[in-house]
Amino acid sequence: xxxxxxxxxxxxxxxxxxxxxxxxxxxxxxxxxxxxxxxxxxxxxxxxxxxxxxxxxxxxxxxxxxxxxxxxxxxxxxxxxxxxxxxxxxxxxxxxxxxxxxxxxxxxxxxxxxxxxxxxxxxxxxxxxxxxxxxxxxxxxxxxxxxxxxxxxxxxxxxxxxxxxxxxxxxxxxxxxxxxxxxxxxxxxxxxxxxxxxxxxxxxxxxxxxxxxxxxxxxxxxxxxxxxxxxxxxxxxxxxxxxxxxxxxxxxxxxxxxxxxxxxxxxxxxxxxxxxxxxxxxxxxxxxxxxxxxxxxxxxxxxxxxxxxxxxxxxxxxxxxxxxxxxxxxxxxxxxxxxxxxxxxxxxxxxxxxxxxxxxxxxxxxxxxxxxxxxxxxxxxxxxxxxxxxxxxxxxxxxxxxxxxxxxxxxxxxxxxxxxxxxxxxxxxxxxxxxxxxxxxxxxxxxxxxxxxxxxxxxxxxx
Ligand SMILES: Cc1ncc(COP(=O)(O)O)c(C=O)c1O
Numbered sequence: 256x257x258x259x260x261x262x263x264x265x266x267x268x269x270x271x272x273x274x275x276x277x278x279x280x281x282x283x284x285x286x287x288x289x290x291x292x293x294x295x296x297x298x299x300x301x302x303x304x305x306x307x308x309x310x311x312x313x314x315x316x317x318x319x320x321x322x323x324x325x326x327x328x329x330x331x332x333x334x335x336x337x338x339x340x341x342x343x344x345x346x347x348x349x350x351x352x353x354x355x356x357x358x359x360x361x362x363x364x365x366x367x368x369x370x371x372x373x374x375x376x377x378x379x380x381x382x383x384x385x386x387x388x389x390x391x392x393x394x395x396x397x398x399x400x401x402x403x404x405x406x407x408x409x410x411x412x413x414x415x416x417x418x419x420x421x422x423x424x425x426x427x428x429x430x431x432x433x434x435x436x437x438x439x440x441x442x443x444x445x446x447x448x449x450x451x452x453x454x455x456x457x458x459x460x461x462x463x464x465x466x467x468x469x470x471x472x473x474x475x476x477x478x479x480x481x482x483x484x485x486x487x488x489x490x491x492x493x494x495x496x497x498x499x500x501x502x503x504x505x506x507x508x509x510x511x512x513x514x515x516x517x518x519x520x521x522x523x524x525x526x527x528x529x530x531x532x533x534x535x536x537x538x539x540x541x542x543x544x545x546x547x548x549x550x551x552x553x554x555x556x557x558x559x560x561x562x563x564x565x566x567x568x569x570x571x572x573x574x575x576x577x578x579x580x581x582x583x584x585x586x587x588x589x590x591x592x593x594x595x596x597x598x599x600x601x602x603x604x605x606x607x608x609x610x611x612x613x614x615x616x617x618x619x620x621x622x623x624x625x626x627x628x629x630x631x632x633x634x635x636x637x638x639x640x641x642x643x644x645x646x647x648x649x650x651x652x653x654x655x656x657x658x659x660x661x662x663x664x665x666x667x668x669x670x671x672x673x674x675x676x677x678x679x680x681x682x683x684x685x686x687x688x689x690x691x692x693x694x695x696x697x698x699x700x701x702x703x704x705x706x707x708x709x710x711x712x713x714x715x716x717x718x
Pocket of ligand 1: 410
């Protein structure tokens with residue numbers, strides 16, 4: 256029994272027998288040893304045996320305010336008592352309205368219209384559907400395709416999965432939604448291989464990568480392309496920040512071809528980069544933002560697609576309806592939690608805290624560059640990827656078999672056993688990903704570095 260009388264054996268058995276974990280390979284040897292997390296406090300989580308771990312991934316890029324914040328739980332309870340549920344289908348409720356106005360006040364440009372969803376994939380799905388209908392409504396019905404970047408993850412609904420650039424995630428579900436095209440991402444560490452042009456500066460590579468979008472639009476035909484989906488800092492592949500000038504060039508290209516720029520900020524919004532939205536960090540104004548995760552710090556699920564005035568225009572008058580919605584989109588409890596979460600952000604100046612500590616986080620992780628296995632440390636704000644390589648000089652990466660042995664066979668479990676919850680990811684080249692709660696500071700960064708140092712050293716010795 257745990258302190259709160261949970262029967263450890265029976266709950267572990269229930270998970271084994273009945274719970275279907277997401278993105279989980281059941282055939283692996285440790286499938287019967289599922290970590291069971293029972294509570295969280297600040298930057299730490301505790302498993303069913305009472306063992307403590309530093310939450311180096313904020314759950315899943317979610318728990319910005321940290322765990323165990325009573326005021327967020329109370330905001331949920333108060334709203335549930337008052338009005339637990341009502342849909343946003345032709346009706347409204349105050350918290351959704353207040354939250355929409357608050358978000359509109361913080362987005363760049365005139366992104367003033369907020370369409371709530373239950374999560375990030377639905378927000379991405381919503382953005383593509385709006386892009387298609389918008390162009391039909393303004394007399395450009397053939398504009399329906401989307402462009403996105405290689406290895407980028409945009410969610411699992413069919414549309415969002417079609418936009419996703421990870422072939423292995425898509426293959427089991429083919430045929431997907433047609434009309435989705437890939438372009439290179441902003442992985443400057445591998446710029447030589449990707450572009451075939453050796454030695455480009457970040458600026459030159461940014462320009463080259465943005466121009467691939469223009470080329471894709473030309474190849475597909477500008478009158479068929481509706482939108483480009485990009486994250487401010489691409490997560491999958493291991494935190495690719497935009498090179499200087501990338502977003503400005505992308506904005507120019509989208510304007511030139513009348514293609515909508517969708518900033519998928521499911522991870523990057525709400526302080527992850529030290530700003531509310533990515534546009535503020537990298538100085539651009541998209542046509543739509545998709546967001547979720549940190550909006551409520553995970554105390555209740557919620558996502559949103561936020562659109563510029565121009566995109567709402569066709570729906571303002573006449574009989575044009577955006578025939579799209581989700582029962583739980585804008586859920587009153589989630590909206591109340593989001594409001595309380597944003598209050599907390601302001602009161603504790605979480606954005607200022609991240610901005611102030613970002614250089615310390617980076618410098619702490621960069622200490623790991625003295626290890627032979629650490630090829631690159633990259634990211635922004637509280638969002639970093641550490642790329643692992645076999646040879647630092649040549650940047651040679653691991654074979655599929657080595658990567659499997661290293662990441663799945665050893666690293667994920669070793670890091671967790673050592674008290675750090677984070678992600679060892681091989682959707683692109685092998686990386687360790689870190690995105691701690693925004694309340695973290697130098698003490699937690701040191702703890703992350705020390706655990707990583709020890710486990711990465713062991714990993715190298717095992718190779
Ligand atoms: C950039 C991006 N878009 C979309 C999604 C999908 O969000 P959700 O899992 O809430 O559907 C994710 C999830 O991690 C994401 O990182």
